[in-house]
Amino acid sequence: MKDKITGAKALMRALKAEGVKTIFGYPGGSIMPTYDALFDYTRGEKKCFDHILVRHEQGATHAAEGYARVSGEVGVVLVTSGPGVTNTLTGIADAMMDSTPIVVIAGQVPTSALGTDFFQEVDLVGVSQPISKWSYQIRHAADVAWAVSRAFYIARTGRPGPVVLDFTKNAQTEVIEWEQSKCNFIRSYVPYPTLDNDAVRQAADLINHAKRPLALVGQGVELGNAQEELKEFLEKADIPAGRTMLGLSALPSNHPLNVGMLGMHGNYAVNLKEQECDVLIAIGMRFSDRVTGSLKTYAKQAKIIHLDIDHSEIDKNVKTDVAVVANCKESLPALTALIDKANHEDWRSSFYELDEKERQKVIEPAIHPTNGPLLMGEVVNAVANQADDDAILVTDVGQNQLFATRYFKFHHQRSICTSGGLGTMGYGMPAAIGATFGAPHRQVCCFMGDGGFQMNIQELGTIMEQKAPVKMILLNNHYLGNVRQWQDMFWMRRKSFTKMMNPCYEAIAQGYGIPYHVVTDRKDLETAISKMLTTEGPFILECAIKEDDDVLPMTPPGMSVEQMKLEI
Amino acid sequence: MKNEDYIKGAKLYTLLVYSENVAGLLNQITAVFTRRQVNIESLNVSASSIEGVHKYTITAWSTEDQIKIITHQIEKKIDVVKANYFTDDQLFIREAGLYKLSTEKVLSNPEISRTVRRYDATITEVNPTYTIVMKSGQTDSIIELFRALDAFDCVLQYTRSGRIAVTRGTQEQVSEFLEERESRSKK
Numbered sequence: 189m190k191d192k193i194t195g196a197k198a199l200m201r202a203l204k205a206e207g208v209k210t211i212f213g214y215p216g217g218s219i220m221p222t223y224d225a226l227f228d229y230t231r232g233e234k235k236c237f238d239h240i241l242v243r244h245e246q247g248a249t250h251a252a253e254g255y256a257r258v259s260g261e262v263g264v265v266l267v268t269s270g271p272g273v274t275n276t277l278t279g280i281a282d283a284m285m286d287s288t289p290i291v292v293i294a295g296q297v298p299t300s301a302l303g304t305d306f307f308q309e310v311d312l313v314g315v316s317q318p319i320s321k322w323s324y325q326i327r328h329a330a331d332v333a334w335a336v337s338r339a340f341y342i343a344r345t346g347r348p349g350p351v352v353l354d355f356t357k358n359a360q361t362e363v364i365e366w367e368q369s370k371c372n373f374i375r376s377y378v379p380y381p382t383l384d385n386d387a388v389r390q391a392a393d394l395i396n397h398a399k400r401p402l403a404l405v406g407q408g409v410e411l412g413n414a415q416e417e418l419k420e421f422l423e424k425a426d427i428p429a430g431r432t433m434l435g436l437s438a439l440p441s442n443h444p445l446n447v448g449m450l451g452m453h454g455n456y457a458v459n460l461k462e463q464e465c466d467v468l469i470a471i472g473m474r475f476s477d478r479v480t481g482s483l484k485t486y487a488k489q490a491k492i493i494h495l496d497i498d499h500s501e502i503d504k505n506v507k508t509d510v511a512v513v514a515n516c517k518e519s520l521p522a523l524t525a526l527i528d529k530a531n532h533e534d535w536r537s538s539f540y541e542l543d544e545k546e547r548q549k550v551i552e553p554a555i556h557p558t559n560g561p562l563l564m565g566e567v568v569n570a571v572a573n574q575a576d577d578d579a580i581l582v583t584d585v586g587q588n589q590l591f592a593t594r595y596f597k598f599h600h601q602r603s604i605c606t607s608g609g610l611g612t613m614g615y616g617m618p619a620a621i622g623a624t625f626g627a628p629h630r631q632v633c634c635f636m637g638d639g640g641f642q643m644n645i646q647e648l649g650t651i652m653e654q655k656a657p658v659k660m661i662l663l664n665n666h667y668l669g670n671v672r673q674w675q676d677m678f679w680m681r682r683k684s685f686t687k688m689m690n691p692c693y694e695a696i697a698q699g700y701g702i703p704y705h706v707v708t709d710r711k712d713l714e715t716a717i718s719k720m721l722t723t724e725g726p727f728i729l730e731c732a733i734k735e736d737d738d739v740l741p742m743t744p745p746g747m748s749v750e751q752m753k754l755e756i
Numbered sequence: 757m758k759n760e761d762y763i764k765g766a767k768l769y770t771l772l773v774y775s776e777n778v779a780g781l782l783n784q785i786t787a788v789f790t791r792r793q794v795n796i797e798s799l800n801v802s803a804s805s806i807e808g809v810h811k812y813t814i815t816a817w818s819t820e821d822q823i824k825i826i827t828h829q830i831e832k833k834i835d836v837v838k839a840n841y842f843t844d845d846q847l848f849i850r851e852a853g854l855y856k857l858s859t860e861k862v863l864s865n866p867e868i869s870r871t872v873r874r875y876d877a878t879i880t881e882v883n884p885t886y887t888i889v890m891k892s893g894q895t896d897s898i899i900e901l902f903r904a905l906d907a908f909d910c911v912l913q914y915t916r917s918g919r920i921a922v923t924r925g926t927q928e929q930v931s932e933f934l935e936e937r938e939s940r941s942k943k
Contacts, residue, residue: 313780318787322834323780342834373941375934376776376837500828503821 190365195329196225198366199293199355202336204229204236205368208264210255210625212240212248216268217308218295221360226266240625240654243646245272247618249279250644252290254622256283257605258580258630260413262343263290263622269297270308273354274315278612280350281319285609286434287411289348291339292316298358299327312354321349329362333369341371346379347498348411381499383514383522391469391493391510392526398467398491400535401427402458404450404479407434407608408472408496408516415439415601417520418471424524426532428539430458432473433593436581437603447539451479452743453590456550456752457542459743462487463750464538469493472516475505476609485748495519549754550740555595561734562710564591564663571633571661572597574717579631580605580623582658584616584640587669590739592635602627614643620658621650631721632657638664638690645696651726652700658726665733666690673738677756678745697728708732768797769823770847770921773812773830774804774837774930781835785812788829794818798851800918806931809837815919838930847921853877853898854915855889861910862887868908875901886912895919 193201199222203211215223230239242248245267252263267273273294283290297306316323322342326335332355339351395401409418415438422429422445430450431439439446448455450462462468468490473479480486483505494501494508495516502511512519554565568591578600583589585607593606605623607615620634641662651658672686697704703723707716707730720727743752775781782801789796797815804811818826823841831839859882862868872879877891891901898916905911923929 314783317780317784318791374834375937375941377834378937498832500825500832502828504825504828 190367192363193366194221194225194360195326195332195355195362195364196221196360198329198332198364199336199360200225200229200236201366201368202333203264205370206262206336206340208237208262210238210240211264211266212242212251212255212622213266214242214245214248214268214272216272216295218269218297218357219266219272219355219360220295221357222266222293222295222355238625239266240621240650242618243649244644245275246278246614247621247644247647247650249276249283249290249292250612250615250618251622251625251650252292253279253283253286253288253615254582254605254619255626256289256622257619257626258602258623259626260602261626262340263288265290265292267292268295268308269312270310272308273312274310277315277319278610280316280352282607282610282612282615283350284319284321286607287348287407288350289343290350291343291353292350293353293355295360296325296354296356299356300358302356312352316352319350320352323352323354325354325356326359327356329359329364332359333367334371337369337371338374341374342377346377380515380518381497381513383518384512385522387510387512388519388522389526391512392523394467394491394493394510395425395427395469395523396528396530399532400465401425401467401469401532402461402465402490403427403429403469403471404432404473405429405435405438405471406432406473407438409435409438410602412472412497412515412517414517414520417517417524419443421520421524421527425527425530426536427469428458428461428532428536430454432476432479432608433606434604434608435473436593437598437601440599441597442599449593451476452481452745453594453739453741455543456546456741456754457539459741459749459752460542461539463489463748465490467491467493469495470506471495471520472497474501477505480505481743481747481749481751495523546741546754554591554740557710562707562713562731563737564588564733565595566710567661567663567713567731567733568592568595568635570713571717574714574721575633576631578603579633580627582606582616582620582623582632582634584634584636585611585613586637586640587673587737587739588635588637588640588663590670591663613640616640617644617647617658617660618650620660621647621654621656624656624658631659633659633661635661635663637669638662638666638688639668648696648700648702652702655725657724659720660726660728661720662693662728662730663733664690664693664730665735665737667735669737670739672736676736676738693728693730702726702728704728704730706730706732766817766819767843768815769818770842770844770849770919771812771814771816771823771827771830771839772842772921772923773814773839774806775810775812775833776835776837777808777810778835781833782812784833785814785830785836788826789816792822792826794822794826798918800920802920804930806934809930813918813920838933840929842921842923846924848924849894849919849921850892851895851898851919852917853891853901854913855891855902855905855911856913857887857889857905857910858912859883859885859887861908865908865910868905868910871901871904871908875904877901
């Protein structure tokens with residue numbers, strides 16, 4: 189016999205059926221029936237979920253993103269209507285840009301009140317459609333099982349992304365006969381395009397004739413869980429590979445074919461070599477403007493091969509010669525089978541001289557300075573040296589992010605959480621909370637500037653309550669550093685509103701009961717980091733950073749990648 | 757960017773989009789154009805020959821590179837079944853024009869009726885105050901008839917429909933795609 193339950197309870201069963209373990213949320217009026225149902229599912233015999241009460245709904249979405257990024261599972265957010273859900277929009281847009289699978293479930297006013305400007309009513313489907321993969325309003329309890337399974341299927345398959353469910357209050361309270369639903373097919377949605385063998389042959393042919401091949405590795409490799417397939421491909425044809433910021437842990441930092449990070453503040457050699465290679469193989473990356481610099485001059489000499497699961501990325505920014513539209517888990521082995529074993533040592537060794545130049549001019553002074561105030565680069569490097577091999581790097585946005593991604597080391601897949609596409613300040617702290625739940629046995633190191641730290645500072649409350657073991661490294665230079673750098677470089681040093689007066693972070697840490705230490709002197713850095721990493725639970729390590737340190741190298745905006753500057 | 761800037765080398769393209777019948781999809785489709793600053797010239801939405809599938813016929817001035825990206829981004833929407841773009845030579849195209857004329861002027865000037873016949877238009881309703889003329893055909897001829905009638909100073913109202921079009925090719929891409937998808941789901 190089918191049992192009769194409310195829509196709210198149906199949601200609990202549907203979430204359980206999707207394998208949900210952790211929910212990041214914040215209750216409110218329109219979602220109360222669901223929170224009431226959740227109560228039973230978070231304690232006692234029936235317990236299936238951990239509910240993490242955040243301090244602001246934006247925090248819930250970033251936490252869900254961090255959770256999803258490190259675990260490969262779908263992150264789940266539960267919030268109320270109106271302001272509750274408008275607060276999640278930044279996180280939804282962020283997840284859309286960075287292909288992160290999250291499902292945001294929001295309360296909505298009763299169906300009968302829709303369109304009446306009811307208390308806490310907002311047209312959620314309308315406002316979320318342009319920034320989500322799918323957005324749907326549940327108006328009947330009978331729709332719950334269908335909508336939830338469809339939401340999770342859409343969020344996690346193909347190119348992942350955020351899905352929004354707008355759950356009307358009457359659908360939460362309505363009683364229905366429970367019937368489970370499992371979505372694994374939508375006729376209008378092709379998550380995994382069929383591999384075109386002709387395209388693979390053409391790509392293999394280009395690679396087999398290449399003298400100076402260069403691979404660009406993106407997050408698609410991690411999303412397709414194709415790290416091993418990538419290595420086999422690169423190793424067989426001896427192809428050097430640069431990684432995008434989101435693809436940093438798709439290939440271990442110490443892999444001999446890794447030639448560093450791409451992009452505006454990436455590594456020098458690989459940026460210049462993009463303009464010298466004869467075949468460019470882009471794998472699961474989208475040729476973001478932060479990677480390509482000026483498109484007018486980008487890699488014009490090269491034949492371009494683009495492997496991507498998303499057809500709409502092909503020819504969007506860079507015109508390709510051969511497009512292989514498929515999951516790279518499938519396309520990479522197919523390509524590896526057809527390429528010849530090759531040796532490109534001469535080509536690869538042509539990177540070394542440029543690497544050495546960068547090392548001397550930029551890296552050494554950044555990570556091993558001998559005098560003056562602390563630098564971000566040296567703090568990141570020192571943390572990377574002491575952190576576990578499988579530590580997860582979480583960053584906020586700005587200079588902290590650029591230094592952290594440049595100098596952290598990755599040995600393990602799914603080890604980076606950063607807001608790449610949207611560039612969301614305030615992402616770091618909540619994403620790190622999510623990461624501790626997504627990978628509870630791994631170390632989570634979160635680098636933040638004093639700007640981003642304060643943008644979601646309220647999540648210290650969540651860290652306190654959950655004892656979430658986030659190792660927070662606060663790189664405090666009393667400036668919105670990245671904007672300050674641009675003002676110095678391109679706006680005649682007019683520092684318009686980038687200097688910041690900061691609170692006493694020690695007092696704040698104390699208020700939240702979080703262990704805190706400040707480093708002002710270089711000689712104390714190692715011990716302080718060791719203290720942070722060996723202290724159980726969360727820790728705030730504040731580092732007093734040089735005020736006007738610049739991230740280098742840099743390709744100035746709008747310029748060609750080969751115009752990358754090692755010094756200002 | 758002004759409209760004219762990207763119109764250099766632009767052509768009139770027609771997109772045929774097939775979608776599931778779900779609320780809110782029109783917004784999603786038009787948003788793809790808006791975001792890339794391409795104006796929609798005309799838009800028609802109706803049921804298609806396939807049950808439960810809606811057909812959008814959209815025209816826009818664009819370059820091929822641009823319209824290709826727009827088409828792919830529309831097709832990427834979960835509930836869009838298929839989207840393709842065409843040039844006029846690949847389609848059989850019709851539009852309709854409705855002209856509300858002053859009956860008094862039509863009666864006083866026989867040249868007006870002759871013009872209506874010359875353009876292959878039909879008079880569908882006449883009453884003492886107004887006369888309704890309808891014409892189906894290509895955009896240009898519908899506009900031409902308007903100009904001709906307007907010269908007689910007899911037009912009270914005029915409207916032109918969005919374009920509707922069927923492909924000239926022999927393949928029925930959407931039905932074939934859906935059959936292929938359905939057979940896959942059964943495997």
